[in-house]
Amino acid sequence: MSNFTFKSCKLLMMIALVFMFTTVSTSLGSVASAANMTWDFTQYNATQITSAMGAGWNLGNALDANINGVPSETAWGNPVITKALIQKVKAAGFKSIRIPVTYMKKIGSAPNYSIDSAYLARVKEVVDYAYSEGLFVILNIHHDGAHSTTPNTPSDNWLLPNASDQNTIRDKFKKVWQQIANTFVDYNEHLIFESMNEVFDGKTYGGTQPDLTIYSNINTLNQIFVDTVRLTGGNNAARWLLIPGWNTNIDYTAGNNGYTGFVLPTDYNRSSTVPSSEKRIMISVHYYDPYFFCLVENEGATQWGATADPAKKDSGGQEAHMESQFKSMYDKFVTRGYAVVIGEYGAIDKSANDSSNNTYRAIWTKAVVSTAKKYSLVPVWWDNGANFGLINRHNLTITQQGIIDGIMSGIGNYYRIVNRNSGKVLDVNGYSTADGAAVNQYTYSGGYNQQWELLNVGLNNYELINRNSGKVLEIGGWSSSDGATAQQWAHSGLGGYNQQWQKIDVGDGYFELKNAASGKYLEVFGWSTNDGATVGQWSLGNQYNFNQQWQLVPIN
Template identity: 60%
Template structure:
């Protein structure tokens, strides 16, 4: 998701997931591989996670800046509070945009890459799992976005994408399996209809370039878990017959058993959107406990959530590919309905519980904003917890 506080990008994602089936592994493989030797293990290690949203992917006039969207500078104290609240993993969305120099080298601004690494270290050095990606560079609504799947000059885009990932992977080549790299975020043609070609083929090509480039960057990248999305991280368009292709992994370490995967599938879950993301007071309640039918969506309840997760399970988990619900959550509408936070917590519980049931990892979307339309669980200035009820239900759903 790309969103300013109080301005949530209306992305009609369907999401949910699954993964866990234990794939037999070689317990004597190299130390770089031993921690996460199966799909079940990496999902258990990730557990329930939290997004550092609207910080390192924020930008002003195309220049990424962590304070550009009104969030404060990220601190070690914030990450410590997130960990103390029980989250086991952190996803750090990152944009590069105009911090990428001209071709043919497309050199990333060293100060920016240093800062990305520093924020990664805040969590990594505390023993957490960390996910980083290329986030806002694929949004048509973002100034100077360039990872555009229906743009005409795909040769240049793919060359730039390869060089950028080569630099990121090289920078983090000595980090162990607690660091997961994610190829991109919510890339599609900007139209909320069925996937189109050649746009989907280009998304598949980006994922393949990402896997090949990271693996060939060497170090622990040869056995690292890599996370890839389908069309707009949409479950139907990823698990259905719309054109998603799982990348091949020909350059991975030979120490990984051939029966074992090291590629994960990313989806997001904001369904029903009229409850989770729509900025008005029409739909403020969700789930079987809702008391006012007029405030509850006509779709997207518990049965739909479970069907979406099952779809991912049947398509990917049974093949040994872990699934990560990389974003989910619902915005604060308590200004319209004082009971709204109860249903937001119910929603969070059901997503994490269903994901656990189907073996998926989950990562709550937090944009740092509290109050109307915010996703925040913490006050990033004081590091105080602002939504303990939602955190409690995430913990309960995840079985902590």
């Protein structure tokens, strides 16, 4: 919003929040960090954060790349990261970006373990590319815990739970995370910290019980991570934190097949502003099944699924296996209020071996994403800029549109919103991405400016987010008057009730959309059936006011 009324309202809200936080702090003496939280931090619960994160993409083999332990974002063949790349990712429909970061020789010696200031500034710059676009960002410590000795030397990989001197590792881990957390302490809920990546003993990949002493060391590191981040205060006291189990393996994390060892960290130091009934812990797993289809290059299976040639697919890892794996994460964690992120999934390009490979990669991908959505898991594609790449990072062109289509079809969060009277759809005028751009009705053409995501923000309220602009549908000026027009504006937080709408089922597949601030209903003015007709709010008519009724049609 751009008018004085909105600014005054927001100022009053901020004053009230400060007063509330100060009062609670004075009475309880335990929430000093609450008063330091920024006004724009939205307290999403697990259902809301999972929905908001949508489908994700990994900026792989970039800030995690290194040569002999020296991080360099161009070391593994990718160009320097640009904001234009991130904007391309967003334009493709992704809502979240995971940024793997390797530190290794950019960390100084004991006792401070100071991160090179220029390198940390570059990490922040890349995070800002995505954060400023309104994307969710997952930031982790990546190859520091890898067991590979190529191209790194063993001494550079320090985050090893099977090493002899765990006390030194824990001290270093704590101090590195203190620096990262303090760098980003004021970032809102769109930033998520992930403690580490695929950390394990380097040899127990599956089929046997992990060494429980080593697993206990992983659990201890995760607990140190949670405590360290929380105690930096501010927004870090309430943000979502992402926790991996043994090698991010689903069976070893969910406890399938009798495996044991994973222990969720306690979260006693979180802000008291977080409702006691909610969690702020996410669980991180990866999914690359079946192995010979997803990860084995230039050989093995090239097809997947019920329509595949049996001679060209794995015998295992098909639809039933995927269903079982994802359901186990749902049963173990989601049902208890934790969020779950599939931080990496992907299938390697083998089109040189089988011209139909990319078709089956797209089929597999859509199945992963749709099954993940079914079980409330967040899927994040592994893009390394090479054989898992969806986007050419050198010229910013889409190279695997079929796979991206599979992802977006699988996530299925977008709708065209069709007026019952006119048959026309909600449309942001002229493909505008500007705050204040008019929202009207128009004949459906398939444009992203005519597609909307519904984000449940609680109390049966939804934000309607335009796919093209990322802006939300609102009534301008917080007006409560009949005839006030609809427009788009940047998300203003859960206190922006003029940006929230209640869905009221009127039968036959149609809904009224009631503005949470004004109590008025979204309609096409004058019962118009013309392209470009104005959309706004009006008092509720009767059950025959079809210009106030809307159908939500999924985009496939």
